Amino acid sequence: xxxxxGDRIVNVAISTKLPPKKLNHNPMQHSALKILVVEDNDAxxxxxxxFLQQQGHYVRGVPMAEDIDDVTGGFIPDVYVIDLNLPxxxxxxxxxxxxxxxxxxxxxxxxxRAQIGDKVLGYESGADLYLTKPVDSRELxxxxxxxxxxxxxxxxxxxxxxLDLDRMQLSGPDGKVELTASDVLVLSAFxxxxxxxxxxxxxxxxxxxxxxxxxxxxxMEMRITRLRKKLAAVGAPSPNIKSLHKVGYALCVxxxxx
Numbered sequence: 001x002x003x004x005x006g007d008r009i010v011n012v013a014i015s016t017k018l019p020p021k022k023l024n025h026n027p028m029q030h031s032a033l034k035i036l037v038v039e040d041n042d043a044x045x046x047x048x049x050x051f052l053q054q055q056g057h058y059v060r061g062v063p064m065a066e067d068i069d070d071v072t073g074g075f076i077p078d079v080y081v082i083d084l085n086l087p088x089x090x091x092x093x094x095x096x097x098x099x100x101x102x103x104x105x106x107x108x109x110x111x112x113r114a115q116i117g118d119k120v121l122g123y124e125s126g127a128d129l130y131l132t133k134p135v136d137s138r139e140l141x142x143x144x145x146x147x148x149x150x151x152x153x154x155x156x157x158x159x160x161x162x163l164d165l166d167r168m169q170l171s172g173p174d175g176k177v178e179l180t181a182s183d184v185l186v187l188s189a190f191x192x193x194x195x196x197x198x199x200x201x202x203x204x205x206x207x208x209x210x211x212x213x214x215x216x217x218x219x220m221e222m223r224i225t226r227l228r229k230k231l232a233a234v235g236a237p238s239p240n241i242k243s244l245h246k247v248g249y250a251l252c253v254x255x256x257x258x
Contacts, residue, residue, distance in 0.1 A: 033148050036077040037061040038068065038094065039110070040087050048081065048110075048140075055141055065089040079106035079147055084113055084122075092125045099126030106147035110135050160254035161234060163187055170255075172234030182207060183227055190241075190251035199248035224249055 035057050039045035045061045052059045060071050066088050071077075080098055084091035095107055108129040109122045122130040129143040161172040165188065168179045179187070185206050190196050198206075203220050224241055231240040236253045244250055 031148060031152060032056050032058055033078040033106075033144065033151070034058045034075055035060075035079045035081060035144070036068065036071060036075070037081045038063075038065060038086065038091075039081070039083045040064060040085070041083070048135075051137060051140070052081075052144070055144070057144070063087075065094045077105065078151055079108065079144060081108045081110060082127075084109060084111040084118075092121060095122070095125040095127055104151070106144075106151060108140070108143060108147070110140075160256045161231070161236060163191065163255050163257045165257055170230060170234055172231075172236060174233065174235035177230045177233050179230065182223060183230065186223065186227060187251075187255065188257060190249075191255050191257055196251040197244065197248060198250075203248060 035052050037045055037048050037052070037059065039048065039061065040063045042063065045063065049059045049061045058075070060075055060077075062068055062071065063086075065086055082091045082094055082098075086094065091109060091111065095109065098105060098107060107127050108131060109127045110131050110133060111118070111122075112133045113119075114132045119130045128147055131139060131143065161170060163170055163179075163184070165184060168181070168184050169176050170179055170183075170187070171177075186198075186203070189198060189202070189206050193202075200217075200220065207220065207223065224243075228239075228241050231253065232238065240251070240253045242250045242252050
C-alpha cells in the first residue's frame with residue numbers, strides 16, 4: 001500500500017482508511033480550497049486525500065472520470081488533482097474537458113509519465129502543474145497553495161474596476177467614465193504603488209509640480225476630489241480614496257489595468 005514517508009508518497013504497509021472529514025485549520029493556510037482527487041489507485045487516492053485534508057482543505061476523491069458528476073452536496077471543486085492513467089478516460093482528455101468547462105479552475109496532473117513530451121502535452125491540455133510520481137508532498141503543497149492565491153486574485157479582480165490605459169477610460173458595475181491624462185497617471189500610480197498608497201511628494205512628481213509650492217496642496221486635493229467622483233460614478237464604494245493625514249492618499253478599491 002501507499003503512504004506518506006518523509007516527503008514522498010511511497011509503497012509501505014499501512015491502513016488506508018481516511019480520517020473523518022473534519023477541517024484542520026492550518027495557520028499557514030489563508031483559505032481552504034475544495035479539491036477533487038481523480039485517482040484510480042485506491043491507496044494512493046486515500047493518502048493524498050488525507051494529506052490535503054491535513055493542510056486545511058475540503059477534499060473528495062473518485063476513481064474514474066465518470067464519477068466526477070456523482071460528487072454531490074454542493075461540492076464544486078476549486079482544484080482537480082488528476083492521474084493520467086484512468087480506466088475510463090485518459091487524464092489528458094479529462095483535463096481538456098475540465099479546462100473548457102471551467103477556464104479558471106486549478107488543475108494538477110500527477111503521473112508516472114516523466115518524458116518532456118508528456119509534460120508538454122499536459123500543459124497544452126490545460127494543466128497548471130505537472131507532477132511526476134512519486135509526488136513530493138512539499139511540491140504538491142506549494143503548488144496547491146500557489147493555485148489558491150491565483151484563484152483568490154481572480155475572485156478579487158472579478159469585483160475590480162477596469163482602467164483602460166489606451167482608451168483612457170474607467171469602467172465598473174455602474175458604467176464607464178472618461179479620464180484625463182493626469183487622472184490616468186495618478187490612478188495607475190496608485191495601482192502600482194505598495195499598499196496602493198502615494199505620499200504627497202510622489203503625487204507632486206506625478207503631476208509635475210512642486211510639493212512646497214503654495215498652490216500645490218489645493219491643486220492636489222482638487223484632482224483627488226475629481227478622481228473620487230469618477231470612481232464613485234462607475235460604482236466604487238465610499239471611501240474609494242482615503243486621505244492619510246500629513247502623509248498622502250490611499251486607494252481603497254481594487255482596480256485592474258489593461
